[in-house]
Amino acid sequence: MENMTETLKMTARDVSVFYGAKQAIKSVSIDIDMANVTAFIGPSGCGKSTFLRTLNRMNDTISGARVEGRIELDGEDIYASSMDVVQLRARVGMVFQKPNPFPKSIYENVAYGPRIHGLAPAKADLDRMVESALRKAGLWDEVKDRLNESGTALSGGQQQRLCIARAIAVDPEVVLMDEPCSALDPIATAKIEELIHELRGRYAIAIVTHNMQQAARVSQKTAFFHLGTLVEYGDTSEIFTNPREERTKDYITGRYG
Numbered sequence: 001m002e003n004m005t006e007t008l009k010m011t012a013r014d015v016s017v018f019y020g021a022k023q024a025i026k027s028v029s030i031d032i033d034m035a036n037v038t039a040f041i042g043p044s045g046c047g048k049s050t051f052l053r054t055l056n057r058m059n060d061t062i063s064g065a066r067v068e069g070r071i072e073l074d075g076e077d078i079y080a081s082s083m084d085v086v087q088l089r090a091r092v093g094m095v096f097q098k099p100n101p102f103p104k105s106i107y108e109n110v111a112y113g114p115r116i117h118g119l120a121p122a123k124a125d126l127d128r129m130v131e132s133a134l135r136k137a138g139l140w141d142e143v144k145d146r147l148n149e150s151g152t153a154l155s156g157g158q159q160q161r162l163c164i165a166r167a168i169a170v171d172p173e174v175v176l177m178d179e180p181c182s183a184l185d186p187i188a189t190a191k192i193e194e195l196i197h198e199l200r201g202r203y204a205i206a207i208v209t210h211n212m213q214q215a216a217r218v219s220q221k222t223a224f225f226h227l228g229t230l231v232e233y234g235d236t237s238e239i240f241t242n243p244r245e246e247r248t249k250d251y252i253t254g255r256y257g
């Protein structure tokens with residue numbers, strides 16, 4: 001058994017989230033590690049996306065949203081006033097439900113991050129980084145001859161892989177995915193799921209999904225949320241075959257949600 005403390009990337013302790021007076025997340029504690037893909041599942045409105053957004057402070061952009069508790073990345077408090085949020089979001093990248101490439105070329109979509117973070121001293125470095133990120137995202141062969149075409153002209157599935165390439169171009173430690181396949185057809189979905197398998201271990205990955213089959217396919221750890229609380233968290237195989245909590249059992253057997 002590997003030493004899990006070595007691979008631990010993020011820890012959340014007693015995290016609560018409020019939108020104004022409404023509490024959307026209630027005292028959630030969880031670990032995100034490098035070796036496992038962690039899936040967040042639960043019925044609509046249970047707080048999966050809200051919690052995911054706390055992990056790279058995307059909630060900062062929502063007025064009235066407030067976070068309590070402590071979230072650490074490599075032992076560092078990400079809500080500390082000394083934390084550079086732009087830097088944090090490069091270290092903890094995010095892929096959204098709807099593919100959202102910039103209205104720029106395929107090349108520029110991927111080059112953007114390395115450029116603003118000053119990671120590429122020369123054009124040749126940037127070219128290499130763009131190619132490497134597109135390869136890791138499983139898109140290189142499909143786009144290598146059309147790097148100057150607009151990213152928005154790609155198919156939905158290709159756009160989503162472009163967004164994954166954009167996130168990994170800055171060499172993040174964590175990749176957060178918020179229902180990354182919900183706008184995609186089954187073939188494009190299968191490609192993203194395959195990609196998640198390939199990226200596992202290289203980055204710590206957390207994925208929100210309302211598709212339980214998808215959670216079972218792509219993750220090794222599952223967190224089941226209900227009404228803002230983390231009901232159960234453990235090995236995906238256990239959660240789906242032998243849940244400890246009645247509420248988890250009801251959800252995975254389709255009794256609600």
Ligand SMILES: Nc1ncnc2c1ncn2[C@@H]1O[C@H](COP(=O)(O)OP(=O)(O)OP(=O)(O)O)[C@@H](O)[C@H]1O
Nearest residue numbers: 019024042043044045046047048049050051062210
């Ligand atoms: N920007 C916001 N302002 C106010 N309330 C919000 C906001 N975003 C989410 N909420 C509320 O917080 C709760 C959790 O929402 P969240 O979107 O995190 O749930 P979810 O589990 O991701 O749902 P879904 O699967 O439907 O996306 C819901 O009651 C929702 O209405």
